[in-house]
Amino acid sequence: MTDFSQSSEATPTAKPKSESLFKMDARTKKRNAAETRFKFYGIVAIGIGLLMLVVLVTNIVTAGTGAFQQSFLDLNVELKADKLDKKGNRNIEDIKKVSTFGYAPLIASALESEVEKLGIQSGLTPKEMGKILSKAAQAELRNFVIANPGKIGETVSFRFLVNSRVDGYMKGRVSRESIANDKGISVEQLDFVDQLRNAGVLYKAFNPDFIFGTDASDQRPEAAGIGVAMLGSLFMMFVVLALALPIGVAASIYLEEFAPQNRLTDIIEVNISNLAAVPSIVFGILGLAVFINYMHLPTSAPLVGGLVLTLMTLPTIIISTRASLKAVPPSIRDAALGVGASKMQAVFHHVLPLAAPGILTGTIIGLAQALGETAPLLLIGMVGFIASNAPDGVVAGFLSPNSAMPAQIYEWSKRADPAFYERAWGGIIILLIFLVTMNTIAVILRRRFERRW
Amino acid sequence: MAISWLLLILLALAVIGYFTGRSRALSSAGGNVRELHSLPSYYGYNVALTALVPALGLLMIWLLVQPMIVNSTVSGLIPDQALPEGADRGLAMSEVRRVSDGLDGAVAAGAISQAQASNADADIEELTQTLKDAGQVLTQDITQPILVAAQKYRSMTTTGSVAMQVVVLSLALLGAAFAYIRTHKEFRARNVVEQGVLALLLLAASIAILTTVGIVLSMVFETMNFFQLHSWKDFFFGGTWAPNFRGGSELSILPLLWGTLYISLIALLVAVPIGLFAAIYLSEYASGATRSVAKPLLEILAGIPTIVYGLFALLTVGPALVSMFGDGGMLGVGWMASSNAVLTAGLVMGIMLIPFVSSLSDDIINAVPQSMRDGSLGLGATHSETVRSVILPAALPGIVGAILLAASRAIGETMIVVMAAGAIAKFSGNPFEAMTTITTRIVSQLTGDTDFASPETLVAFALGLTLFIITLGLNIFALYIVRKYREQYE
Numbered sequence: 001m002t003d004f005s006q007s008s009e010a011t012p013t014a015k016p017k018s019e020s021l022f023k024m025d026a027r028t029k030k031r032n033a034a035e036t037r038f039k040f041y042g043i044v045a046i047g048i049g050l051l052m053l054v055v056l057v058t059n060i061v062t063a064g065t066g067a068f069q070q071s072f073l074d075l076n077v078e079l080k081a082d083k084l085d086k087k088g089n090r091n092i093e094d095i096k097k098v099s100t101f102g103y104a105p106l107i108a109s110a111l112e113s114e115v116e117k118l119g120i121q122s123g124l125t126p127k128e129m130g131k132i133l134s135k136a137a138q139a140e141l142r143n144f145v146i147a148n149p150g151k152i153g154e155t156v157s158f159r160f161l162v163n164s165r166v167d168g169y170m171k172g173r174v175s176r177e178s179i180a181n182d183k184g185i186s187v188e189q190l191d192f193v194d195q196l197r198n199a200g201v202l203y204k205a206f207n208p209d210f211i212f213g214t215d216a217s218d219q220r221p222e223a224a225g226i227g228v229a230m231l232g233s234l235f236m237m238f239v240v241l242a243l244a245l246p247i248g249v250a251a252s253i254y255l256e257e258f259a260p261q262n263r264l265t266d267i268i269e270v271n272i273s274n275l276a277a278v279p280s281i282v283f284g285i286l287g288l289a290v291f292i293n294y295m296h297l298p299t300s301a302p303l304v305g306g307l308v309l310t311l312m313t314l315p316t317i318i319i320s321t322r323a324s325l326k327a328v329p330p331s332i333r334d335a336a337l338g339v340g341a342s343k344m345q346a347v348f349h350h351v352l353p354l355a356a357p358g359i360l361t362g363t364i365i366g367l368a369q370a371l372g373e374t375a376p377l378l379l380i381g382m383v384g385f386i387a388s389n390a391p392d393g394v395v396a397g398f399l400s401p402n403s404a405m406p407a408q409i410y411e412w413s414k415r416a417d418p419a420f421y422e423r424a425w426g427g428i429i430i431l432l433i434f435l436v437t438m439n440t441i442a443v444i445l446r447r448r449f450e451r452r453w
Numbered sequence: 454m455a456i457s458w459l460l461l462i463l464l465a466l467a468v469i470g471y472f473t474g475r476s477r478a479l480s481s482a483g484g485n486v487r488e489l490h491s492l493p494s495y496y497g498y499n500v501a502l503t504a505l506v507p508a509l510g511l512l513m514i515w516l517l518v519q520p521m522i523v524n525s526t527v528s529g530l531i532p533d534q535a536l537p538e539g540a541d542r543g544l545a546m547s548e549v550r551r552v553s554d555g556l557d558g559a560v561a562a563g564a565i566s567q568a569q570a571s572n573a574d575a576d577i578e579e580l581t582q583t584l585k586d587a588g589q590v591l592t593q594d595i596t597q598p599i600l601v602a603a604q605k606y607r608s609m610t611t612t613g614s615v616a617m618q619v620v621v622l623s624l625a626l627l628g629a630a631f632a633y634i635r636t637h638k639e640f641r642a643r644n645v646v647e648q649g650v651l652a653l654l655l656l657a658a659s660i661a662i663l664t665t666v667g668i669v670l671s672m673v674f675e676t677m678n679f680f681q682l683h684s685w686k687d688f689f690f691g692g693t694w695a696p697n698f699r700g701g702s703e704l705s706i707l708p709l710l711w712g713t714l715y716i717s718l719i720a721l722l723v724a725v726p727i728g729l730f731a732a733i734y735l736s737e738y739a740s741g742a743t744r745s746v747a748k749p750l751l752e753i754l755a756g757i758p759t760i761v762y763g764l765f766a767l768l769t770v771g772p773a774l775v776s777m778f779g780d781g782g783m784l785g786v787g788w789m790a791s792s793n794a795v796l797t798a799g800l801v802m803g804i805m806l807i808p809f810v811s812s813l814s815d816d817i818i819n820a821v822p823q824s825m826r827d828g829s830l831g832l833g834a835t836h837s838e839t840v841r842s843v844i845l846p847a848a849l850p851g852i853v854g855a856i857l858l859a860a861s862r863a864i865g866e867t868m869i870v871v872m873a874a875g876a877i878a879k880f881s882g883n884p885f886e887a888m889t890t891i892t893t894r895i896v897s898q899l900t901g902d903t904d905f906a907s908p909e910t911l912v913a914f915a916l917g918l919t920l921f922i923i924t925l926g927l928n929i930f931a932l933y934i935v936r937k938y939r940e941q942y943e
Contacts, residue, residue: 032835035837037837039738039836042733042734045726045728045731046730046731046747049728049750053754056761059765060761246657247657250654250656254658258651259658268658268662274665274925274929275665278921279864281920282668283668285668285913285917286664286671290671294520295520296520311664314660343647344650368756369756371758372758372760374758374867375759375867378900379899379900406760409760409764410760410763410868410872413767424764425764428761431758431760439756
C-alpha cells in the first residue's frame, strides 16, 4: 500500500492534497461528523415520538387501573321491620314510602354493632362513623328491600361502597396531610378506617360496577360506572354500521366501476376528499342544525349521534373501499364479461366478494375512528347529563337520551371531585381496549383474507 | 312507531312483490326458464324495487318537507303582539311544539280526550293544570294564541302523517302493480333492474355532495341570521370577544383566531421537526426491520382518540408544566399560573400531529426517484448531504403540502383545546397564558341552554363557517401542491 501512495506522489501533475486516502483531512472529518449528527437527529426524533407513546400509555395504565378497584365495607344489616314496614303487612307500596334517608339509621346501627364486635375504640360518634360509607349505600339497601320484601326482619350481610375520600385513602390518593382543609373527612375518621382495614372488614376489591354500572351524580364518584355510556356507544355504532357500510360501498362501486369521466364525477370525488378533512366539530354543527333544530329528532339520542358519525365516517369507508375494489385485477372483470355476464353482474358477483375483506377492514377502522370521536357529540347534547338509567328496550336505546363512552369520559374530566379523574382514565382504558381489539381484528382480517394478485 | 310500521309494511310488500313477480314471469313462459329474457329473479327484483324505492324516496322527502310547511303555516298564526316581550318567533314556535307535545302526551296517557285537546275555546288555566298533572313539561303558562297555534300544529301534523301513510302506501302498491303488469317473458327485466341499481349507486355517491351542501347551508342560514342581529364589522374587525347573554356583546373572531393560530403554531413547531427527521431517518437510513416496527408504532399516535390527548394535557402535561414553570416550580420562574395554557395545548397537539407529518413526508421522500440519490452519491456527496441538497429540495412541495394538512388538523382540533387551552380571549404572545380558540368557543356557545335567536348562540355558526372555509382552503391548497409535485416525476 505504501508503494502505491509513493508512486502517486511521484507523478508531478496530480498532486493529492493529503498523503493518504486513509488519513482523513479536516474537511472529511467535518463532513463525516455532520453525517453522524444528521443520523443522530433522526434517531432522536423517532425516540421522542416513541417516548411520548410510552409516556402516554404508562400514564393511562397507572392512572386508570385504580378505577377498576373499589374499597368496600362488609356489614350485617338487620332489616328492622318496625322501621321499614310500620303496618307490618309487607305491602310493597308502603315499603316504597320509606325514603333512602330512612335507611340511614339501619346502616349506622349495623356499623355500630360491627365496631363493638371488633372491639374498635375510635371516639367517633355513630354519625361520623357512618360518613365513611358512600351515600349510595342507603340506595343500595333500599333497592334490595324493595326487591326482596320477604327479607324484612332478617339480618342480611352486605358489601357497601365507601366514600370516595376513604377509597382515595385506601388507594394512596388521599393522605392525612391532603385533607387538612377537607370538610368531607377528618383525621380521626382515617384512623377509624385504618382500624377497620386491619380488622379485614374494609378492603379493596375488583369493582364490576365500574364497567357495567350507571353513571352517578357528581357527589358520588365511587358509584359512577361507564356501562350505560357503553350501551350508548353501541347503539351509535349500530346506526353507523347500518348506514355507512351500504352507502359507502354503493358510492365506491359507482365511482370505481361505473362513473363516466364527467363534471359530476369530479365534483363527487373532490367532495369526498374534502369531507375527509373537514374538522369533526363542523359535523357536530351540521347535526345540531339539521337533525335537531330542523328535523326535531330527540336531543342526546344515540340515533342522532350515529347519523352525525355516519356522515363523518363515510369518506373513510369510501376511500378504503375504493382502494380494495381497485386492487381486484381487471382480468376478473374481463373473464366475467367474457362468459356473458353483464357489467353489473361482473361487479356484484365477482369483484365485490373478492374485495370484501378489504372493505370489512376499512369499515372496522372507520368504526373505531367513530367510536373515539367526541367533539360532534358535545354539540348534539350527549354531555352534561347523567346517564343514570340503562335504556329499556331497543327503540329507547336509539331514541332516549344517553351518553357515549368518550362523552362520558369528558363529562367526568369536567367534574370538580378529583376522584372522577381516576374514573376518566379508567374509562379511557376501556375505550382503548375496544379500539385495540377492533384494529387487531382489522389487521388479522387483512393478513388472512386479503389476496395478493 | 307509525313510521317503523310503515317501513315494515313496505318491506313486506317488496318481499311479496318479489315472489309474485318471479312466479308471474315463470308462468308466462310456461315454466320454461329458457324462454325468459332475464333470469327469473330479475323479474322479482323488478317488482320489489319498483314498489319499494319510489315509496321510500317519497317518504323521505315528505318527512323533510312536512315540518317546513307546518312550521311556516303555524308561525303565521301567532300575531306579533302575542309574542312574549324580548322573545322572537322561533322561541314561540318551540313553545308551541312543547304545548302540542304536552297535549299529545296527555291524550296518550288518557288524561284528556281527543276532543278536549282540540277544543280551541278550552279554559286555559284548567288545561295547563291538567297537562301538568299528567306529568307533561310546560315551561310557562299557555296563552290563547299559543294554544290555538299548538292545536293547529297538532291537527296539521296528524293530518300530514295520515296523508303521508296513505300516499306512500298507495305509491308502493301502484308501483308493484305497474311492474307486475309489465312482467312478461319478453320483458327486459335485467336491463331495467340494472338501470335502477345504477341510479341507486349514483344516489349513494351523491350523498357526499348532499353532506357538503348540508354543512354549508346549515351554517350559511344561521350566519345570515347572526349578521342581521350583529354587525359584521364587529365580527371580522372588532378586537374583543365578550359574549353577554343580556345583550350588548362584543363578538369578534380576531382574538379567537389569534389563539387558534398561536396554539397551532406551537403544535407545528413540535410536530414538524420531529416528524420530518423521523420521516428522513425511516426512509433513508433505517433498516427494513426498524422501519417495520417504528413506523406502525408512530402511527398509533394518530389513532389515539383526541379525548385521550385532551385528558393527557389536562391532567398530566398541564400540571407537569406548572411544576416546572409555575410559582415555586423547579425552574423558580413563576411564569405559569394555571395548567390551562397555550403551551400545554400546543405541546400535546404537537405530539398528536407527529405521525401526520412523518407518514406523509415519508411517502413523499420515497417517491423521489432513486436515480437522483444515486447521482448525488456517485458525485461523492455523503448521505446527509444528498438528503439536504437533493432529496429535500425535490420533495419540498410535497412536504409543504403535508405541513399544511397538519396545520388544518391543528386549526380544526377541538377536544385538546377545549380541555387544556382555557377560556380567555385575548391577544397575547405569552405561551404560558390561557387563551381560547374558535373550536372552543363553538362548543361553549352551543352547549347548555341555547336560544337560537340570540347573537351569542348564532355566532357559533359564523365561527363554524369561518373554520370550515379556512380548513377547506388549506386542504385544497395542500392537495394542489402535492398533486402538482407528483406530476413532476410520473
